[in-house]
Amino acid sequence: DQQVKQNSPSLSVQEGRISILNCDYTNSMFDYFLWYKKYPAEGPTFLISISSIKDKNEDGRFTVFLNKSAKHLSLHIVPSQPGDSAVYFCAALNTDKLIFGTGTRLQVFP
Amino acid sequence: KAGVTQTPRYLIKTRGQQVTLSCSPISGHRSVSWYQQTPGQGLQFLFEYFSETQRNKGNFPGRFSGRQFSNSRSEMNVSTLELGDSALYLCASSGGSGLAGVNEQFFGPGTRLTVL
Numbered sequence: 001d002q003q004v005k006q007n008s009p010s011l012s013v014q015e016g017r018i019s020i021l022n023c024d025y026t027n028s029m030f031d032y033f034l035w036y037k038k039y040p041a042e043g044p045t046f047l048i049s050i051s052s053i054k055d056k057n058e059d060g061r062f063t064v065f066l067n068k069s070a071k072h073l074s075l076h077i078v079p080s081q082p083g084d085s086a087v088y089f090c091a092a093l094n095t096d097k098l099i100f101g102t103g104t105r106l107q108v109f110p
Numbered sequence: 111k112a113g114v115t116q117t118p119r120y121l122i123k124t125r126g127q128q129v130t131l132s133c134s135p136i137s138g139h140r141s142v143s144w145y146q147q148t149p150g151q152g153l154q155f156l157f158e159y160f161s162e163t164q165r166n167k168g169n170f171p172g173r174f175s176g177r178q179f180s181n182s183r184s185e186m187n188v189s190t191l192e193l194g195d196s197a198l199y200l201c202a203s204s205g206g207s208g209l210a211g212v213n214e215q216f217f218g219p220g221t222r223l224t225v226l
């Protein structure tokens with residue numbers, strides 16, 4: 001049973017445009033969410049996080065939105081750059097364990 | 111500081127064999143977590159060790175086991191390998207636990223295991 005879902009396995013966006021990556025979860029007890037970015041042959045790196053008491057967190061070009069009623073979070077990247085091309089994982093913190101989604105491969109083309 | 115290192119980076123085994131993977135955390139980090147990454151399942155939590163004790167465990171069969179040494183280095187062992195064990199195995203180290211732990215959690219590059 002996948003508690004954290006990323007229903008879009010891939011996304012292709014033109015450079016300069018907005019990238020929106022989506023994530024749904026089923027457990028309303030999750031109280032902290034994170035996004036990670038992963039390049040091939042490297043481990044995931046932390047990107048941005050949000051507490052369940054907030055609905056938005058912004059860090060430079062990256063903004064995460066949380067809609068608790070819909071159990072949905074999204075990562076916005078504006079403007080998208082070719083270097084953003086990677087696999088993005090959302091994750092939820094559950095009693096000291098991170099539960100990851102299946103990932104979305106983002107490709108930013110010129 | 112040196113990052114998280116994992117050895118070997120690539121491994122090919124056959125069904126029924128066993129394998130041991132190694133992870134050296136960032137100096138000073140006492141927590142090591144292991145994850146399995148497969149295309150269909152994403153990253154799945156295997157277990158976490160802190161100060162040589164297993165602190166958390168995911169939903170994997172008993173064929174998957176681990177340990178941590180006094181220098182915080184950790185090993186993961188998979189016995190009686192199955193084809194479905196082919197995956198990228200990632201370890202992550204952190205200096206804390208809970209929320210503080212995940213905020214300062216750093217991943218290694220992973221070990222790519224192929225089971226033939």
